[in-house]
Amino acid sequence: MSSEEQNPPVRRHSKRNSTDMRAQGAPRRMTTGPLDLNFELPTSPPAEGKPAQDVSASVSTAMTVNTFATAPERVSSPASATSAHTISGLSAAEPPRDYAYLLDPLLFRHLSNVERNQLSLVPLSSHLHTLATHCSTALASTAVTDAHNIFPLWTIRLICFSLISAQTTAFAAQEIKVFGDLTSNFYRSPSFVHAVPWDLRVLAIRLQALGFNDWRRCLEHFYMLAKEARSEAIKQRHSPGKFRLWRDRLLDLGLRVAAALIEISDLDGAERHLKSLMEEKNEVDSGIGFRLREAILYMQLGQLDTARKCYLANGASEGEDVDTVIEGLRLLATDDFEGAAVLWKKLVDRESEGERRTIYLINMAVSLLYLRRMPEVQATSNFRMQSTMDRQLAYSYKSLSFNIVTLQTLLDFEYEPLSLDIRQQLEVLNDEMAGVLKKREQAAHA
Secondary structure, X not given: OOHHHHOOOOOOOOOOOOOOHHHOOOOOOOOOOXXXXXXXXXXXXXXXXOOOOOOXXXXXXXXXXXXXXXXXXXXXXXXXXXXXXXXXXXXXXXXOXXXXXXXXXXXXXXXXXXXXXXXXXXXXXXXXXXXXXHHHHHHHOOOOOOHHHHHXXXXXXXXXXXXXXXXXXXXXXXXXXXXXXXXXHHHEOOOOOEOOOHHHHHHHHHHHHHHHOOHHHHHHHHHHHHHHHHHHHHHOOOOHHHHHHHHHHHHHHHHHHHHHHHHOOOHHHHHHHHHHHOOOOHHHOOOOOHHHHHHHHHHHHOOHHHHHHHHHHHOOOOOOOXXXXXXHHHHHHOOOHHHHHHHHHHHHHHOOOOHHHXXXXXXXXXXXXXXXXXXXXXXXXXXXXXOOOOHHHHHHHHHHHHHHHHHHHHOOOOOHHHHHHHHHHHHHHHHHHHHHHHHHHHHHHO
């Protein structure tokens, strides 16, 4: 055997031009966050006989179905967010789940007798507390597999507690802990339908953040829900009603993220988030109040000019002096109560009796309360039954009257006649509103 056969020549690398496409870098893919709204509702449905292209898979390539996928029957109609499929998440072939851990009477917290008596001065809060108590009582007698009633009752109870006071909100934050991690697969069926209604899942995020003092988890879970909402919106892009339902839910989550950032004092982050979120959304803000919520968030950030634009975009009342209203709120926010009282007084004098004048009057009374000018509050507020105030705002008057009694105690004022007069008016208003509620119940059952 020759030496050439024993040692074949070594092929060395040589430099040469190549048209091999593998050597070229791939173009950068367009990336969007879960809260981006830059996808539109198609103007025409797919051609007859031609299946619609499923783009949801390409949008959510990096996410597993266990994380957010939801079966199509989750949204049977835009108005039925609490349908049987949505609440139970069970098909006929699946065994019913046992939710006994959500029905334990020891889970539910109660106000003391003294605290309940204080709530009786504000009938709206008293009614909310009564409703929350009825929900806990009903839960104790509900079947452990009756998800169709268990989750709505929990939702109502937690919402009521969130609206009453900071103390009851803290109660709700402790009670919600029993649900654990609502993003886990434990609450999903084999077909990936979530057992818990959407509203309760959204409400639970902030309450659990308060209960566990974990705002990072709060933001993370909001974004996880946003991924799900975005995926569902894309799936339903050829059904206008369902598409708008999920797109509105996506925008709602974006606003909740901004509110959470403000709550943890990340004002710069909240401002950047709002600016990126609310650029192109006019077509989804039809009577849902997104612009008004945006205006409130900008007021909290101190962006008064932007808040004014949002307030106008939401639709100001005819003849309303928007600039003056925003300026009055700014003066209150900056502790200029003297200037705010003068400004609200001008607005009160300019308006005739009605809802708008009542709102101005309440703001003026609050300004005077902070100035410790209690007699002037009594003289100008006109909390008397013979006034022609709008009865729809009776709850606002009751709340403010209760605050007057509280503040005069804190400020060490001695106005027994004022306190007695307010108590008498509260009793009359309470009787009136009880009659109104009774008539509404009778009309509903008729």
